[in-house]
Amino acid sequence: MGHLRRIAVHVDEPDPGHFFWVLMEEGDDASQWKELESAGEPHEMWLDALHAGVRALEGHAPDERIGPRMPGDDEDASPVG
Template sequence: MAGVLHKSAASGGQPGGLAEPRETPPPCQEALISHVRRIAVHVDEPHPGHFFWVLTEECDDANLWRELESAPLSHDSWRDALHAGVRALEGYAPDPRTGPRQPGEDEDADPVG
């Protein structure tokens, strides 16, 4: 069983000291209509046996992704990290039927004008 590593924002996301709490960054894309945000989960293993989940979001340029959030502590297995990352992703969806949404107009609202 691997020991637990802490991920530090000061060290460029590499394991180190305690991570500082971060505010949730705004979504990359701005739209008039609310669409599902393109958020991906992947697992990083910066040191053998230390697995971190990472959430990234696609920006306006589909070739660019930015990190939204990552595990503050390492997991002992890739699978445990993946499952924890999926739970973190689910936290971005206030309504599990519609998923994480970009801010924008309410499609069900009455038209203005």
């Protein structure tokens, strides 16, 4: 299984009353973050944008028990010998 991806969600307000969720992922250097995904349309309320961002983050985790993972070894695969 690959490592857990470090993805953060935050809300941006480029214009008053226009709230956009943004997903950022940690880059190769822990001090560098890159935008992974963001809302296409604004929300009227900060909380609505935040909830939509969390749902988008959940979409990056195909299995809710283990969260979003980097591609890696499949722990269920047979060992190669």
